[in-house]
Amino acid sequence: MDVRDYLHAVRRHWWIVLVTVMVALGLTTLVTLRAQPRYAASVTFFVTTPNQGVSEAYQGSIFMQQRVKSYVDLLQSDRLAASVVERQPLGLTAEGVRSRIAAQTVPDTVLLRATVTDTDATRALRLTEAVAAGFVELIKQVETPPEGRTAPIKVEVIGGPRVGSTPVSPQPLRNYGLGTLGGLLAGVALAVLRTKLDTRLRDAISLQRATGSPLLGEIPFDGTARTDPLIVGEAANSPRAEAIRKLRTNLRFVDVHEPARVIAVTSALQGEGKTTISCNLAIALAEAGWRVALVDADLRRPKVAEYLNLESSVGLTDVLVGDVQVGDVVQRWGDKSLLVLPSGSTPPNPSELLGSKAMADLLVVLRESADIVIIDTAPLSSVTDGVVVAVQADGALLVSQHGRTDRGQVSAAAHALQSVSVRLLGCVLNQAKLGKADAYRYESYRIEVPAARSAPSGQHGAFLGPDRVADPTQELTRLPR
Structure with missing residues (x-):
């Protein structure tokens, strides 16, 4: 994944990032409120070598800086902690005192700083005073040579002990800053992880990659589509209707040298909107003046007649x-x-019926009677009906619904068509999540065409073949019994 992929993942799952940051801030607030305030008292020591000549200054300075580093461990030693307990019996053990002491050197100097942290400011100050006195005494004992000679190192207190008036912890601003940063990083990581683990189709690019075919249309999400699936009436001016018209235009120019006049519309799964798109595409083509034949070849779950409010008791199966x-x-x-x-009526053997010679003869008659034939077929993942019909068509249109279909399922559906040499014209992403600019509403735009007009001779589009009779039903009677 590149930077754009990460940004896309965060934008798609922004709510994960927001929730993670809010949880992190909530935990930070809880920890900050429950944390007991701690105060820090400090003291600064100066380490020197008495009676040092000028010629020995450089070597003495190097010696002292190295010596000071070892004193850090002495400040946190058990021996010093035990002496502090003897000096200031504040109800603490030697281990308790040692855990409260922190020491550090001032870089490139012979200064040493000790800090005592405690929940009680007064006790912190008293412990620091005891640490200062005890450390000076400890250095004398450790560094004094035998036979009463002068100690080569001297430690003096040059700053403190003093205690701050405000607690050093908790620090709300720092805690909230770290909490926000941690929540943000965790949210981004979760958003990217969810994007990688989520294999459902959520954009046009993924659909094109899964099918290996061009994207011919993105049908935007429309909450009214479930109750009013057809692009008629007020829906004729909706973004969904305009997307269908764009699909109609793209289909016309998929291949102008070898136009597809019999198109099978299918999908990988049931419920992805293939029937709705089949009906609306047929309506859009008819609006533009094409003579269109819409065939419901989904013999297991037919919906075309229901959407178009037509009689469905007798139909394709009865003809076949x-x-x-x-x-x-x-x-x-x-x-x-x-x-x-x-x-028509539901047959016991849909696949055999759709693959019969009678079906092939029917498509010949429909091809001669209409400019374009749209066939709504069954989904490809469950039965072979869709493949059987698509083989007999000029090409197939694969419909996938945003957020419903898995990339593997779509890829398998495309492979099922291509494995039997079906020409995959392209794919359609249904219920797509588009931005406001993409979902521009064409309130005043609508194509109005006389209902029974045929295209003029010599001006046929990519779908249109030779001139035929104006009434397609005259040709449809040619199918033998």
Whole structure:
């Protein structure tokens, strides 16, 4: 992942970062309020060598700096702590005293500083006084040579002991700063981890990579689509309707040299919106003047007739078994040049029926009777019906829903089509989360075309073949029983 991927992960899961920061600040507040205030008292020592000549100053300085470093351990030794307990019996053990003492040297000097921290300011000061007296005495005992000679090192107190009037801990500002930083880093890490572990499709780029095909459309999320799936009435001016029109335009120019006139619309899983897109795409094509035939070939869970409010008791299955002719059951929808062939009765063998010669003959008649044929097929992950239909079409359109489909499932669906040499025209991301700029509402834009108009001769688009009769139902009666 590069920097842009990290930023994208944080922007997508911003709520994780926010919640993590809030939790970190809450824990910081709890710790800060429950922490007992601690006070610090300090004392500074000066270490020197008495009776030192000028010629020995440099060597003496190096010797003293090295010596001072060892005194840090002496300040925190058990011996000094025991002597402090003897001097100031404050109810503390030698270990308790030693744990309260911290020592450090002042760099490049012979100064040594000791700090005593305690929850009681008075006790901290008294302990520091005892530490100062005890340390000076300890150095005399340790450094004094035998036979009464003068000690080569002398330690004097030059600063303190003194105690601060305000506690050194807790420090609310520092704690909140560290808590915010820690929460932010943890939130970013969780957001990136969630992005890596979440394999569901959430953007167009991932969908293109999974299918290996071009993105032909992004249908924005619309809360009213569940109750009003069709782009008619007020919905005709919605961003969703405009996205369908953009999909219509992109389909026309997928391959102008080899236009697809029979298109199978499918998906990896059930409930991704393939039927809605099939119906709306057929409506958009009919609005533009194309003669469109919409076939419901999802024989297991047909929805086309329900969405379009048409009779569905007799339809495709009845035509395929030879009970009726297609011209007798095809239904015109609205005032547009859109003919709909419902699924009909539910057969016991959908795959065999869709792969029969009768289905191939039906597609030949539909191809000659309409400019474009849209076939709504079954999902690819559960049954083979979709592949059986797609093989007989000029190409397939793969629909995936934002946040629902796994990348592996989409990739497997695309591979299932490509393994049988189905031409994958492209993919569509349904219920996409688009920004305000992408979801611009075209309030005044709508294509209005006379319902039964056919394209003029010699001006056919990528879908349109030779001129045919104005009424497609005259051609549909050619299918043999």
